[in-house]
Amino acid sequence: MTDTLKPYRIPQLEGGHRPGSDAIFNSHSKDDILSALKEWDSQRILLVHSKALAKNTSVISDLKDALGDSLITAKEGVGSHSPYSDVIDIAHRITEHKIDCVISVGSGSYSDACKVARLMSATLPVGFGEKDMEGLLDQEKGVAPQDKMKKAEGVRLILVPTSLSAGEWNHTASCTNSAGKKQHFSLEDGGAPDLILMDPWVARTSPEKLWLSSGIRAVDHCIETLCNPECAKYPDVQEWCEKALRDLAKGLVEYKEGLGRGKEGEDELVHGVSKCQAGSRMALMGFIIYRVNMGASHAIGHQLGSVGKVMHGITSCIMLPPVLRYTKVRNPEAQAKIVDVFNGMLGWDETEAGDCVARLVKITGLPSTLKEVGVTSDEQIEQIIDKTMTDVMFSFGKVLTREEVSEIVYSTK
Structure with missing residues (x-):
């Protein structure tokens, strides 16, 4: 029964980083x-x-009713990839309503x-627009230097995520x-939320495609963290990533199987959601x-999302398998560990990391080619490649040439 999922509160980050900011897992959000608002x-x-x-x-x-008169304003809907608008x-609502x-x-x-x-509500003047936001950025890197950011004193932030992105x-956060x-x-002291609530009962209502893709x-x-050569310097990072991959592989399969069993599978489904959240x-x-950076799948995926209007996660379904296949000679030990995790958790007998991910994507039923998501013109593809070369995931040290990125992207048509 899902009532065996007991809530537990932990620091948001491992190793004593970001003290005072917590997360609650198996939260009844x-x-x-209400408890946090009362405390603050x-x-x-x-x-x-x-x-x-809200619709479904x-x-x-229920949350609006519980908030009562303290709910000053509500915004329904945010576009994919967080449009500037x-x-x-x-930000304007925060300022105008003294949130x-x-x-x-x-x-x-x-x-x-x-x-x-x-x-932005703290950094930019009242009534700011897109030009003001762009003025903060190092355009080559696609990042705003932290010394240009100001902390929004007196404005708390609670996040209740319904996906796994x-x-x-x-x-750090991104918008388009x-x-x-x-x-x-980004802002190290002030960019993160004050409280994160991982509520599997709310997250389980997320559309299947959104949940699986995220x-x-x-x-x-x-x-991509495991495949970064920097990862070898930090044994705890390898341990964290392997544990995460075990939970995610098992949790996604449990979610999909539980969903397929209807009401009888509800318990398996919610437990799968909880595993995936952890x-x-x-x-x-x-x-x-440790700033162990991710790589080509993320860099290409960011721009496939923006140019092709492809949702978060589907970009990884399309790009991660070919990136792994293309780069396997550069990180054979890491890719072998990845294969071991998938085979051990799911009883598979695969030999290639790219094939493991492709198999998991196939189980989810999600798209795995550009054609399936409507990105078919060479003009779009060239734009994705160009933008990838200045993406933040590449700006920390370009791992592939433009020609190599082009080969990967065109292989997914």
């Missing part, structure tokens, strides 16, 4: 939100929430939009400008704590 004496709330959750469940209406709207706590209930696009908006754990370029904003995204986090956090620890 409405109750935990927050009385002017902005709720940013998923349209689908009572989660949002949504970020600006949220003291923002609550986000939704996927990674919601979390990122709220994180950036909170920073796991951006909520990072003090009107030209379709994904840009990154799960593959979390798998991508693990795998794995999605652990998958990012190496990147957040």
Whole structure:
């Protein structure tokens, strides 16, 4: 029974980093939100929430009722990849309504939009626009230097994620400008949320495609961290990523199998969700704590998402297997570990990491080619390749040439 899922509270990050900022797993989010607001004496709330959750469940209406008069304003819906227009709207609401706590209930696009908006509300003048945001950025790297960011004092942030993209754990967030370029904003002290609530009962209402695709995204986090040569310097990072990959592989399969069994599979499904939530956090620890960077799948995926309007996670379904196949001569030991994890957890007998990921994607039923997501023109593909070369995941040290990126991207047509 899912009542065997007991809540537990832990620091957001491993190793004593980010003290005072916690996460609650197996959270009953409405109750935990009310407890936090009481503890902080927050009385002017902005709720940013998923349209689908409001339309298809009572989660949002129940939360609004519980918040009562403290709910000053609510925004329904944020575009995929957190468009600047949504970020600006949220930031203006924070300022105009003197908000003291923002609550986000939704996927990674919601979390990122709220994180950036909170920073912008403190950093930029009242009534700012897209030009002002772009003015903060190092355009070559696609990142705003931290010394240009200001902490939003007195504005708390609670995130209730409904997907596994796991951006909520990072003090960096990304959003997309009107030209379709994904840009990154960051502040080590002030960019992360105050509280993260991992509620498997809310997350289980997420659309199947969103849940599974964001799960593959979390798998991508693990795998590209493990494949980075820097990972070998940090034994704890290897341990975290392998544990995360075990939880995610098992959890995604349990979720899919539980879903297929209908009401009889509900218990398996929710346990699968809970496993995946734990794995999605652990998958990012190496990147957040030690800055062990991810690689080509993320860099290409960022720009495939922005140019091709492809949702988070589907980009990893398409790009991670060919990236692994193309780069296997560079990191054979890491890829062998990845194969061992999949075979050990799922009883497989695969020999290649790229094939393991492709098999998992096939189980989910998600797209694995550009054609399936409507990215068919060479013009679009060339744009993706060009933008990839200045993506933040490459700017920390380009791991592939333009010709190599081109070969990978064209192989997915």
